[in-house]
Amino acid sequence: MPEQQTPTASQSSNDEFIDFLLSDQKTPEHTLKQQAQAVKAARHAATGRQQASFRPAAKPAIVFDRVTKVYQAQPGKPALNKVTLQIAFGEFVFLVGHSGSGKSTFIRLLNRELTSTRGTILVGGENLSTIKKWRIPYLRRNVGCVFQDFKLLPKKTAFENVAFALQVIGKSKAVIRNQVPEVLRLVGLGDKQHKRPDQLSGGEQQRVSIARAIVNRPPMLICDEPTGDLDPQTSLGIMKLLERINHTGTTVVVATHDKQMVNAMRKRVITLEGGYLVRDEAEGEYSLNA
Amino acid sequence: MRSIVYFIKEALVNSRRNIGTAIGAIITIFLSLLIVGVFSITSLIINNVVNEVEQEVNISFYLSDNAANANVQAMEAQLRSNPLVSSVTYLSKDQALQKFKSMPGQDNQNFVNELSGNPLPASLEINLVDPENVQQVVDSIEQNPLFTKIAQEPTKPDNSLLYGQEIVPKLFAASNIIRVVSAILVLMMVIVALIFIYNTIRLAITARKTEIEIMRLVGASNRFIRGPFLMEGAIQALVAAVLAILAIQFLVDFGLPLISNMIPWLPVSIAGGTVTLVCFALLVVGLIIGVLGSWLAMRKHLRV
Numbered sequence: 001m002p003e004q005q006t007p008t009a010s011q012s013s014n015d016e017f018i019d020f021l022l023s024d025q026k027t028p029e030h031t032l033k034q035q036a037q038a039v040k041a042a043r044h045a046a047t048g049r050q051q052a053s054f055r056p057a058a059k060p061a062i063v064f065d066r067v068t069k070v071y072q073a074q075p076g077k078p079a080l081n082k083v084t085l086q087i088a089f090g091e092f093v094f095l096v097g098h099s100g101s102g103k104s105t106f107i108r109l110l111n112r113e114l115t116s117t118r119g120t121i122l123v124g125g126e127n128l129s130t131i132k133k134w135r136i137p138y139l140r141r142n143v144g145c146v147f148q149d150f151k152l153l154p155k156k157t158a159f160e161n162v163a164f165a166l167q168v169i170g171k172s173k174a175v176i177r178n179q180v181p182e183v184l185r186l187v188g189l190g191d192k193q194h195k196r197p198d199q200l201s202g203g204e205q206q207r208v209s210i211a212r213a214i215v216n217r218p219p220m221l222i223c224d225e226p227t228g229d230l231d232p233q234t235s236l237g238i239m240k241l242l243e244r245i246n247h248t249g250t251t252v253v254v255a256t257h258d259k260q261m262v263n264a265m266r267k268r269v270i271t272l273e274g275g276y277l278v279r280d281e282a283e284g285e286y287s288l289n290a
Numbered sequence: 291m292r293s294i295v296y297f298i299k300e301a302l303v304n305s306r307r308n309i310g311t312a313i314g315a316i317i318t319i320f321l322s323l324l325i326v327g328v329f330s331i332t333s334l335i336i337n338n339v340v341n342e343v344e345q346e347v348n349i350s351f352y353l354s355d356n357a358a359n360a361n362v363q364a365m366e367a368q369l370r371s372n373p374l375v376s377s378v379t380y381l382s383k384d385q386a387l388q389k390f391k392s393m394p395g396q397d398n399q400n401f402v403n404e405l406s407g408n409p410l411p412a413s414l415e416i417n418l419v420d421p422e423n424v425q426q427v428v429d430s431i432e433q434n435p436l437f438t439k440i441a442q443e444p445t446k447p448d449n450s451l452l453y454g455q456e457i458v459p460k461l462f463a464a465s466n467i468i469r470v471v472s473a474i475l476v477l478m479m480v481i482v483a484l485i486f487i488y489n490t491i492r493l494a495i496t497a498r499k500t501e502i503e504i505m506r507l508v509g510a511s512n513r514f515i516r517g518p519f520l521m522e523g524a525i526q527a528l529v530a531a532v533l534a535i536l537a538i539q540f541l542v543d544f545g546l547p548l549i550s551n552m553i554p555w556l557p558v559s560i561a562g563g564t565v566t567l568v569c570f571a572l573l574v575v576g577l578i579i580g581v582l583g584s585w586l587a588m589r590k591h592l593r594v
Contacts, residue, residue, distance in 0.1 A: 111507065134511070141509030151504055155307055168510035170293070212508065 059125055061220060061251045062087040062110065067119035069105050069275075079105040081275040082119070087253065089219065092246040094262050095255040096286050097272035103255040106272065107224045110253070111143045112136050124219065141169060144213030144250075148225035150205045152197045158184060158208045159193040165212045183215045184208075187241055203234035210241060220251045227258055235261055262286040293517060300518035301525055304498075311494045312526060318490040319530035319580065320537075322483030323572050327538045329479045330568050333472035335546075335560050340465040342557045347421040347461070349428060350452040351414040355383070357440035362414070365436045369416060372430065374423045379415040386410040411442050422462055424453050480575075487579050491523055492587040502591045512592050520584045527580025534576070535569040 062085075069080040080102045087093055097103050108114045109121055112128050121128040124142060131139060152161050162180045184193050187207040197205050206226060213221055223242065227235035239254075239261055246252045256262065262269060262285065269284025270277065279287065305312040353362060362380070369378045381389070387408050418424060431437055432447050441450040454461075495502075505515045542565050550558035 137506075137509045137511045139509070140507060145507050151500060151507070153501055153504065164504070165508040167296075168505045168508060168514055170514065216508070 059089075060086040060122075061089045061091070061124060062253070063120070063122040065120040065122075067109065067116045067121055069102075069109065069114065070117045078117070078275050080109075080116075080272075083272075083275075083277045084119075085270060085277060085280060087251065089251055090246070090249055092243065092252045092265075092267045093254070094265070094267055094269045094284070094286075095253060095272065096257060096262055096269055098257065100274075101272040102275045103257075103272055104224055107145075107222050107253070107255050110220075110222050111140055111145055137169075141216055142218045142220060144216070144218040144221040146206070146210050146213050146221065146223040146226045148228035150197070150209045152205055152208055152212075154197050157194045157196050158189055158200065158211075161197070161208055162212045162215050165215055169216065171216075179215055180211075183211045186214075187211045188237075201234070202230050203237060206230065206234075206238055207241065210238070210245075214245060214250070218250070220253070221245060223252070223254045223256075225256055226254060227256065227261065232260065236264075239265060257286075259286040293514070297517035297521040298525075301521035304518060304522055305525065308494070308497070311497060312522075315490045315494055315526050316530045316533075319487050319527055319576060320533045322486050323531055323534035323576050324537050326476070326479050326483050326575075327534055327568055327572050328541065329472075329476045330571075331538065331542065331560060331565065333476050334564055334568070335558055336468055336472050338560065339556050339558065340468055343461065344421045344465060345417075347424055347454060347458055348418065349416040349424065349431075351416060351431065352411040352442040352450045352452070353413055353440050354442045354444075355411065357412075361436050361440050365434065365440060366414060368434065368436075369414070369431070372427065374419055374427050375416055376419045377417045379417075381413045381415055383408050383410055383412045386413060421458075424458055428453060484579060484583075487527075488583040488586065491580070491583040495519060495584065495587045495591065499591055502588075506592070515592060516585070516588050519588055520581050523580035523584030524577060525580075527576040528573075531573045531576035534572055538565070538569060538572075 064083050064085050066082045066084050067080055068078050068082055070078045083102075083106070095103050095106060105114065109116055109128070110123060112131065115129060123139065126135075126139060128139075153164065156164060159180055162183060163176045166176045166179065181190070181193060184190055187210055189204060189207050189211065192200060192204065195204075197208070200208065210221075210226070221242070226242070227238050230238065235258060242252055242254060243265070266283045269279070269281050269286065271279035271284070271287070351365075366378050366380060369375050387410050390410060416427065418427060428451055431451060437447070438444040441447065443449045502515060542560065546558065546560070550556075
């Protein structure tokens with residue numbers, strides 16, 4: 001599996017940002033220790049909350065520094081309130097909280113769909129408040145996105161849906177023919193490439209959308225309620241898949257309120273409540289009163 | 291270059307996938323352009339008619355039977371040298387009688403045969419460069435010292451100089467109104483067509499906003515997202531414009547003769563060159579609307 005996730009030369013030509021991100025991936029064994037230290041340090045920083053001047057050993061994948069997001073519609077009630085945390089490369093992180101706790105805002109800030117009102121967000125070292133408009137598409141090529149409602153194109157087959165993601169960033173036919181079947185096999189849909197979304201189950205559709213998110217081999221994968229519409233058995237399969245993707249070096253952030261799942265996976269859990277970061281535990285549990 | 295080919299291919303594939311929407315857009319653009327074209331050509335024809343009618347405003351200068359030839363020729367020469375006058379023709383008594391006989395409508399032939407002699411005066415028929423200057427020319431003739439010597443009724447200049455004194459001012463007022471109104475109508479039709487076409491394209495694009503959203507999320511650049519949509523707008527507008535041009539050519543070739551047969555007293559016609567110009571304008575306007583409309587409609591979905 002790991003060799004499937006090794007970045008290709010064609011990708012690293014995008015720009016230096018990608019080079020930087022990928023260089024961290026190219027030698028996973030070598031940096032594993034460093035990353036582990038970074039995770040520890042990041043957790044420490046996150047629990048310490050206001051210690052923004054902290055410097056980890058390795059460059060973190062994601063940095064939130066006193067990030068506040070206020071929507072115009074609700075000026076008195078920030079959706080996120082001075083959230084400070086770091087996520088290292090290669091981490092698997094759950095983001096939990098009730099509806100309205102700020103999970104979706106957090107996710108949408110990460111791929112620059114939204115901008116923070118105050119505070120700094122760094123993704124792969126890039127400051128999202130000052131990023132140039134033309135660079136945003138390149139940022140997004142490095143942050144795969146998975147959503148609760150899959151966002152598949154109903155008239156395209158599984159293959160075409162995944163191929164679409166490569167097509168619109170200008171990849172050649174050869175790359176598409178090579179990578180799409182491979183990634184569909186990886187998510188367990190090798191034999192259903194030519195089915196349309198309405199011929200697939202919910203879990204299978206989510207696998208297609210995950211395949212689309214990772215086909216370009218982004219160093220980061222963010223998921224907003226990926227199992228929200230799925231039954232527990234199917235959800236488990238999706239989570240195992242995400243874990244497998246994580247094992248290949250991809251940083252994975254999953255926003256969810258699937259309590260059982262979070263408790264079963266024993267991963268880092270960041271808890272948001274009313275826009276505040278209230279807990280950040282290494283092998284955390286979903287400890288909100290549901 | 292590769293992306294242009296990709297845009298065209300995508301545009302065609304998308305048009306085929308959403309064939310209903312594509313046909314709807316083409317029909318809307320086609321009808322809008324057709325209406326604009328028909329209105330423009332109608333307005334141009336009306337303008338032609340008005341011009342023709344105005345050109346018929348001329349001055350008939352009735353001469354006394356006793357006028358000396360030398361004086362008449364001197365007057366003719368002076369009128370010719372007037373920059374407001376385009377031509378002067380001498381109409382002898384016999385020619386006037388012949389002209390009267392051949393005038394349509396009444397039974398002039400018999401009427402003339404019952405007359406003894408020729409009661410009609412000779413005249414100078416004066417055509418003008420710009421019919422709106424008719425009064426000025428009339429004034430200059432009346433002030434000419436030769437006028438009293440050769441006019442049929444020197445004491446009553448109005449009887450010697452005939453130029454439709456009563457209707458000319460009304461005619462010019464009416465024709466100016468017709469010109470302005472038809473221009474405003476064409477302008478309004480253009481605006482209506484613009485809004486119509488823009489809305490159609492906007493709906494077609496909104497129907498595919500998930501697609502656009504996904505393109506943005508997987509990191510397609512705005513140029514890459516916009517390309518196929520602009521190309522699609524351009525292709526649809528092009529097809530619609532060609533249809534509109536064919537329809538207009540058909541109307542000009544077959545409809546116009548029918549109309550001019552129905553109202554033979556009005557010079558209903560239009561130069562072929564003008565029609566070509568209108569068609570070319572429709573093509574360009576259609577393309578601009580197709581591309582610009584798509585661009586504007588995309589803007590909202592591409593805001594990052």
